[in-house]
Amino acid sequence: MTAVPIHRQPPLTKNTPTRGLKTDATPVFALKELVANLYREQNKIQNLLSSLGFALRSFNNLNQFLELTPLMTARVTDADGSALIIYKGNGQVSLEQLHCQNHQIEPEIQQILTHVIQQVNSNSISRTLAASLDEQIRHELGTKIRLYNTPILVKNAERGRLYVFSANPEYIWTQTRRKLLQLVADQTAVAIANNELTVELRSKERQDRELEIASEIQLRLLPRKYPHIHGVELAARCQTANRVGGDYYDFIPTNYDQLRQDQGNQGQALAPCVPWSIVIGDVMGKGVPAGLIMTMTRGMLRAEVLNRHSPGRILQHLNRVMYADLENSHRFVTLFYSEYDPKTRILSFSNAAHNPPLRWHSATQDIERLDTEGMLIGLDPDSDYGDGQVQLTPGDIILYYTDGLTDAVNQKGDRFDEENLLTAFQAACQQCSSPQAILDYLFEQVEQFIGSGNGNSDDMTLVVMQVKSSE
DSSP: OOOOOOOOOOOOOTTSOOTTOOOOOHHHHHHHHHHHHHHHHHHHHHHHHHHHHHHHHHOSSHHHHHHHHHHHHHHHTTOSEEEEEEEEETTEEEEEEEEESSTTTHHHHHHHHHHHHHHHHHSOOOSOHHHHHHHHHHHHHTTSSEEEEEEEEETTEEEEEEEEEEOOTTOOOOHHHHHHHHHHHHHHHHHHHHHHHHHHHHHHHHHHHHHHHHHHHHHHHSOSSOOOOTTEEEEEEEEOSSSSOOEEEEEEESOHHHHHHHHHHHOTTTGGGSOEEEEEEEESSOHHHHHHHHHHHHHHHHHHHTTOOOHHHHHHHHHHHHHHHHHHHTOOEEEEEEEEETTTTEEEEEEESOOOOEEEETTTTEEEEOOOOOOOBTTOTTOOOOOEEEEOOTTOEEEEEOHHHHTOBOTTSOBOHHHHHHHHHHHHHHHOSSHHHHHHHHHHHHHHHHOTTOOOSSOEEEEEEEEOSOO
């Protein structure tokens, strides 16, 4: 067999001529161009989303942010247009913003969306709002314009929808475009949630300021200092459960003319020889409504005292005057009204269903309740109120209180109740040397009963009056 010689082609060098060789470089260039296009597209999307994030952080006005939403949506998804529809509540919807990069289809899209929204807002629709919108918009658009959408969810509640439109028959709704649409929708939801939180915080700040003002006014209406009543030492404290409370106490001179005359003739030290009213009350409820009624009660009672009637007649007139307002507010007032005459040491009183004050008799060290018949203020316009009197002696102590003390509850659910108050009051009268010390002791006992760290659930008010042998 004769061997066939193999002719090898010499290797190519830089000097080797390439004429006649086939070198197809087109796929390489196409690949490079594709990579470059993808890189530019990625940078464009990143810049757009970065701009949207900047707007989310910077804009204080929600409408400013919503104006950008359809614009960004259309650009990141390469669509012809985008629309943002917001649910306003009660089945009403609103076309918040519309942006069309393809201006030829903008009038048609605008007309279709406006028409569908008018139908949705005017008709009673049994199906879900989102399904109705989608179905009607798709029906109006027909097949020549493609439609894609995603919900805008705020706290798992749908608050609107973000739509994408394209008239390009070759437009493909890819997974990437779907995710980008969802990303813009999520940022829109964050903007809506942030705006609602801001509105809520501003409202709370405004309410807090109003409560602060109401609290300041109420504190100013309560006596800022104790009157100088001849032969009597006083102590009082009102501890509200909230900033504004419904408890009330007051010291009212029964004769302003005599008070001014005594002050002019005898000087400030001897002026308080005139009789004084000592009042404690409680409006049913707490907070601002109770505080407003307390303020109204204070003003009307102070005016009624000037008529110089008996305690029972004063409460009767007060009830008639306040009945209409209290009936409309569905609230009532308990009130204990008393007048102390320093010259006779007689305490006259009448009770409108309030907790009866306690009198500690220094001579016998016994405790008795001061009470008369009488209904709540505001319950019945024709209610009658009884009159009572007690002759006080030096050393006697009167404790006025509201049910916030006896209703105080500990961690076990037990009430402080009246029996505990009687025991604590008895011990305080025997151990303490002044009304202020008695008051501090009683509040301390209640706070120990409730437990550290537990606030009072109701307003608590105490007034302590002690009759001295001399000044």
